[in-house]
Amino acid sequence: MSDxxxxxxxxxxxxxxxxxxxxxxxxxxxxxxxxxxxxELDGETVVKCAPDIGFLHTGIExxxxxxxxxxxxxxxxxxxxxxxxxxxxxxxxxxxKLLGLEIPPQAQWMRVMLTELTRLNSHLVWLGTxxxxxxxxxxxxxxxxxxxxxxxxxEMFSGQRMMxxxxxxxxxxxxPPRGWYARVRKFMDVFPSRIDEYENLLTNNxxxxxxxxxxxxxxxxDMLDLxxxxxxxxxxxxxxxxxxxxxxxxxEKFDFEVPTSERNDVFGxxxxxxxxxxxxxxIIRQAMDGMPxxxxxxxxxxxxxxxxxKMKTQMEALIYHFKIVTExxxxxxxxxxxxxxxxRGELGFYMVSDGTTHPYRVHMRTxxxxxxxxxxxxxxxxxxxxxxxxxxxxxxxxxxxxx
Amino acid sequence: xxxxNLREYAVAVAVEAFxxxxxxxxxxxxxxxxxxxxxxxxxxxCGFLKFDQAFVRxxxxxxxxxxxxxxxxxxxxxxxxxxxxxxxxxxxLVRGEDPVIESVTGVWRGANWYEREVxxxxxxxxxxxxxxxxxxxxxxxxxxxxxxxYPITGSRV
Numbered sequence: 001m002s003d004x005x006x007x008x009x010x011x012x013x014x015x016x017x018x019x020x021x022x023x024x025x026x027x028x029x030x031x032x033x034x035x036x037x038x039x040e041l042d043g044e045t046v047v048k049c050a051p052d053i054g055f056l057h058t059g060i061e062x063x064x065x066x067x068x069x070x071x072x073x074x075x076x077x078x079x080x081x082x083x084x085x086x087x088x089x090x091x092x093x094x095x096x097k098l099l100g101l102e103i104p105p106q107a108q109w110m111r112v113m114l115t116e117l118t119r120l121n122s123h124l125v126w127l128g129t130x131x132x133x134x135x136x137x138x139x140x141x142x143x144x145x146x147x148x149x150x151x152x153x154x155e156m157f158s159g160q161r162m163m164x165x166x167x168x169x170x171x172x173x174x175x176p177p178r179g180w181y182a183r184v185r186k187f188m189d190v191f192p193s194r195i196d197e198y199e200n201l202l203t204n205n206x207x208x209x210x211x212x213x214x215x216x217x218x219x220x221x222d223m224l225d226l227x228x229x230x231x232x233x234x235x236x237x238x239x240x241x242x243x244x245x246x247x248x249x250x251x252e253k254f255d256f257e258v259p260t261s262e263r264n265d266v267f268g269x270x271x272x273x274x275x276x277x278x279x280x281x282x283i284i285r286q287a288m289d290g291m292p293x294x295x296x297x298x299x300x301x302x303x304x305x306x307x308x309x310k311m312k313t314q315m316e317a318l319i320y321h322f323k324i325v326t327e328x329x330x331x332x333x334x335x336x337x338x339x340x341x342x343x344r345g346e347l348g349f350y351m352v353s354d355g356t357t358h359p360y361r362v363h364m365r366t367x368x369x370x371x372x373x374x375x376x377x378x379x380x381x382x383x384x385x386x387x388x389x390x391x392x393x394x395x396x397x398x399x400x401x402x403x
Numbered sequence: 404x405x406x407x408n409l410r411e412y413a414v415a416v417a418v419e420a421f422x423x424x425x426x427x428x429x430x431x432x433x434x435x436x437x438x439x440x441x442x443x444x445x446x447x448x449c450g451f452l453k454f455d456q457a458f459v460r461x462x463x464x465x466x467x468x469x470x471x472x473x474x475x476x477x478x479x480x481x482x483x484x485x486x487x488x489x490x491x492x493x494x495x496l497v498r499g500e501d502p503v504i505e506s507v508t509g510v511w512r513g514a515n516w517y518e519r520e521v522x523x524x525x526x527x528x529x530x531x532x533x534x535x536x537x538x539x540x541x542x543x544x545x546x547x548x549x550x551x552x553y554p555i556t557g558s559r560v
Contacts, residue, residue: 057539062548224459227513245488367464373516
């Protein structure tokens with residue numbers, strides 16, 4: 001609001017003789033959170049679209065500065081709440097890069113497996129809600145059925161359904177409980193057929209095709225210029241994936257494809273994400289079958305909490321435990337930028353250390369923020385009903401955007 | 404001046420050949436290349452990197468507050484070349500009193516929101532930005548929360 005009480009609208013969005021301004025959101029079911037779009041309309045055609053963000057800004061980047069490195073992991077969950085483990089991983093990898101820690105293979109493989117489960121979780125929410133926006137109610141119910149299974153799997157190892165905070169700097173929090181692998185395997189046995197089920201409902205469905213094909217086009221040049229990453233770029237034919245180009249956490253040891261599409265529309269993005277789910281299933285199977293033996297945590301007593309048993313018998317373990325819990329651990333001076341491929345695209349952690357126990361600065365380059373910037377360009381000249389399909393196909397999370 | 408130990412990196416050498424006065428320093432640490440650029444030259448260096456060196460993507464723009472040191476702010480740019488699968492970090496030092504720097508929105512339109520965010524949370528002005536307003540916080544917010552002298556707790560009276 002301006003001083004005069006008028007709503008300030010961005011840039012050139014204003015009403016005119018034939019034009020009306022429509023305020024969509026921040027409380028709108030199809031904006032998936034608190035996104036506000038200012039639409040300048042000529043009839044049903046969008047002339048200009050100006051997204052307005054910041055409603056969910058929680059100052060997480062500031063909060064990192066007053067937490068110890070380990071405490072920071074819990075904050076990353078709350079940024080992109082549909083892909084908590086991807087965020088955990090990016091943060092831990094950045095801190096580990098600063099520390100120069102070597103993570104044991106079993107922990108690395110476990111991390112890969114869990115981030116891929118997270119990708120499934122996130123894509124299922126996307127598919128369900130995206131289809132719901134366009135009017136395919138039943139897909140939503142099917143997707144959330146499988147998502148429930150994944151959340152139970154998460155709950156089993158971390159005690160939490162969404163805010164898992166399971167990764168630690170230097171490894172994992174705990175060993176997964178007994179029966180966990182069997183549970184994942186059981187899920188993995190049925191899941192591929194479930195993907196076929198979603199495809200049966202949508203891929204050849206004339207309504208779905210009508211609503212998605214040829215809708216939401218934006219050129220590859222515009223996307224690169226505006227900072228779009230992830231499945232959006234892959235649906236425009238650009239084979240870009242940090243898991244392949246800048247492999248982290250042993251991704252180079254896994255055999256999987258990076259699906260692309262040349263369609264560059266809402267349907268193409270749908271195809272890419274569905275294929276990504278299949279590839280994630282492949283990765284999870286490989287991780288389960290080839291899980292190396294070994295420790296869960298790095299051999300770094302000044303960073304990783306000691307085992308409970310050791311604390312009872314070894315003085316050093318007790319001292320380290322006391323130091324880590326009360327003060328945290330010191331991280332050598334420096335700065336790193338660590339990229340992971342989150343379900344939405346490039347998730348980057350820029351971490352600056354001044355040699356103390358708290359990060360000096362943590363900046364999250366979140367994929368939703370970059371992707372959302374292209375909304376205006378994508379919506380211009382399209383029908384207002386297609387705006388819903390377009391923004392659904394971007395798959396953003398507002399917590400991820402506003403931080 | 405480009406430090407001698409960076410002469411083996413083609414990007415660093417290319418930037419120096421493009422504009423020797425623009426490069427103030429740099430380092431190679433933990434497999435990441437950082438170049439320190441003079442604040443007045445950042446837009447032209449970015450343009451060179453984008454159009455001549457294929458750094459087509461601007462990953463992010465952010466800042467670090469080194470309070471109470473002077474120059475106080477570091478404005479940090481992360482560039483990504485899809486073609487060469489390479490990243491480079493550019494850094495500009497900006498004074499604490501009335502901080503200003505050139506905008507790179509003319510090079511990447513995507514810099515728009517990132518610079519607005521830095522303006523909002525650090526109070527750094529971007530010259531030539533088409534629409535420099537707060538993005539995260541309400542328009543009537545006082546202060547810039549990511550500055551180190553901004554209080555972490557307490558309430559406004």
